[in-house]
Every structure is written in structure tokens, then in C-alpha cells.
Amino acid sequence: MRQLDQMNFKNQRALIRVDFNVPLNEEQQVTDKTRIEAAKPTITHILAQGGSCVLLSHLGRPEGRDPKLSLKHIFTTASEILGVQVQFCDQVIGPEAEAKASQLQAGQVLLMENLRYHKEETKGDEAFAEQLARLGTIYVNDAFGSAHRAHASTSIIAQFFSEKKCSGSLLASEVNAIDKVMKEGASPVAAIIGGAKVSSKITIIESLLDKVDHLIIGGGMVYTFTKALGGAIGNSICEPDYCDLALTLLEKAKSKGVQVHLPQDVLAGDDFSNNANQQVFDTHAIPEGWEGMDSGPQSVEAFQQLLLSCKTILWNGPLGVFEFPNFAKGTIAIGEAIGAATAKGAFSLVGGGDSVAAVKQYGLAPKMSYISTGGGAMLESLEGKTLPGIAALD
């Protein structure tokens, strides 16, 4: 995969697939600017070299030209963040779009309208991709969050640029962070897999069994494993249909020499609410009327000790119902332990959905080596899949 610094952008018009799929409030104001900020280094690099930038992105899942999902709601914020007056084109393809793009001067930035106003985008339509390709002279993919989609702008388009294509710096750092765990992880490697359901994490766990020395299982998944092992789980969340599979995973882990760590104790509540009464139980002896909602103190201590001895740590999924502050202690303590291991030189990657939210909510983000910006793309990478957006750049 060619990198940004291997290309010369002087007098070139970079067609950059960014991920500006940001949340908007009722007044169509951007409520989280992270994704726009994450695209800044690539854009700044190209402008500094004397190039111009045409930005392509999707926003939400519009049915036709839904005005609420126009990218015009983004360009003021994008201008502030990039420090350049971003121009806006209310078309994605066609003569007007091509004329606006071709008039760009070095140092200028043009944001095109929402790609998904055209159904051809998600269909991966080749003719649409070819029309998009006319907007720039070099294709740059910096949308890691969409790299698991074989859409027109994320993958199909790349064929129209032969050698003139590369990854943006965000996409490259995401790939690099995943490789640091999945390909070059220094031992001991630990993965902490939490979250609600075993069913959504099976492929990840299976793929990780070939990469890690330790697998910590946390969150709601614990109780499917515990039930499978014959424990009493009270009212805890459980997927009985997955008990056999849970046992198979434990067998596989054993045969591959991976140590699986399940919590010995849990903090349970007598109701699924923040203000539920709390009690600590042995994970295998949770009485009826109680449900496991966080890791217990002994488990947290054991996990902390283990993590401090690890050199590579992957964290996906919270260790409890972190949205309730009274049941967030385990998740926070594990985040702190990963932070401490990182401070000692370990590489830590946090990725995929709710663990990223937890890390941000509890101020743990600066303590991690890398926090992925791509939910689904990150998960598919951990499952060992080749992402179409990345394959297209090779």
C-alpha cells in the first residue's frame, strides 16, 4: 500500500475519500468533530505540498436527497478545523461537479455533496466510480471507517488511478496499529474481549486465538461461558444457544496454548439500573434475582496484575454495564491498568464500538497507544478479513 509521503502532490488535485460521517443534532450542528479532526493531517500535508483537495464523504443513510443529511451542514466546521475556507459543491458527479473541481487552485479545498445521495455509491457501481474519478488526479483513501465496504468511492474507484493512489495518514495509522497487534505483537499479547454478546464476538475470538497469549473475557459474554461450564448465573444476560460454542472456544484456546481468563467474581445488581442494590458474588454462584453487571474486585485485581506483565494489549468491549456509573468501576480499572502497562512500554490498541466510548467517557483516551476511529472496519480487521478499501490500494 503506497503511503501519502511517497506521492508528490504539487499541482495535483487529490481526490480524498474522507469519513465525515459525523453526528448532527436537531439543528444540524456537528456534535462530535473527531472524524473531521482525524482527516486534517492528510489534507494539510497535501495543501502544504502545493496541491488542492476534493473531499468525498457519506453522511448517514439518506433515502434519496434528504436535506437533513447534506454535507453542507459540515463545511463550516470543516473550515474551522482545517484552517482553510472550504468550498462546497451541492453535486457529487456531473458537469457542474467536474467544473468546480477543475477550477481549484493550489491550497484550496472543495467538499462534495453526500455520496449516498446516489444509490450507486453503496452498490459499488463502476460507472459512478468512473465519474467520481474525474474529480481528481490522485486518489487518496483516508476513510478507515468505511474501508470494510466495497463501495464506489472506497474501493471501486481505485482502479481508475493505476499507480496514482495511496492511503491517507489516518488509514495508514489504523492499519499500522492493527498490524502491531495482529502481525507483530510483542509477547506476551493480551486481548480483552468484553461487551454484551458472545454471538457478535465469536469470529473475533477465533481469529485472536492464533495471535494472543492471554484472552480476558469480560462483560455480558461471561455468563454464557459460565452457564456452559455449569455455573449458576441468576438473571445475568446469557445466550443459551451459544453455550456449546463457548465450550468449543475454550477447547480451541487450550489446544493453541492460549490462557483464557474469566472473572472469578462479579458485581451484581438486583435490577438493570444504575441505582440497583449491589452485591459481589462468585461468578459461578449468582443467585436468582441478581444479575452480573460488572467485574468483581478480585477479578479486577487479577486482570490488572496480568495486564501489567503484557507487552501488547488489545481491548474490545467494556467489562460491565459502563453506561451506569455505579457499574463502571471494572471497565475504568481495566482502562487504568492498560494505561499503566502502556506507560511501561506496552502497545495498546482500543477499538470497536463501546470500548472506545468508555475510554472517552472516563478520560482514559490519552493513556492508550492508539484508539481506532473505525467501528466495523476495526472489527472486521480483527476477524482477520482483508478490507476492500485497503486491498484496492495495493
Ligand code: AMP
Ligand atoms: P458490544 O457492543 O458488544 O461491545 O457491547 C457493549 C455493551 O455491552 C454495552 O452497552 C454494555 O452495557 C453491555 N454490557 C457489558 N457488560 C454487561 C453485562 N454484564 N450485562 C449486560 N450488558 C452488558
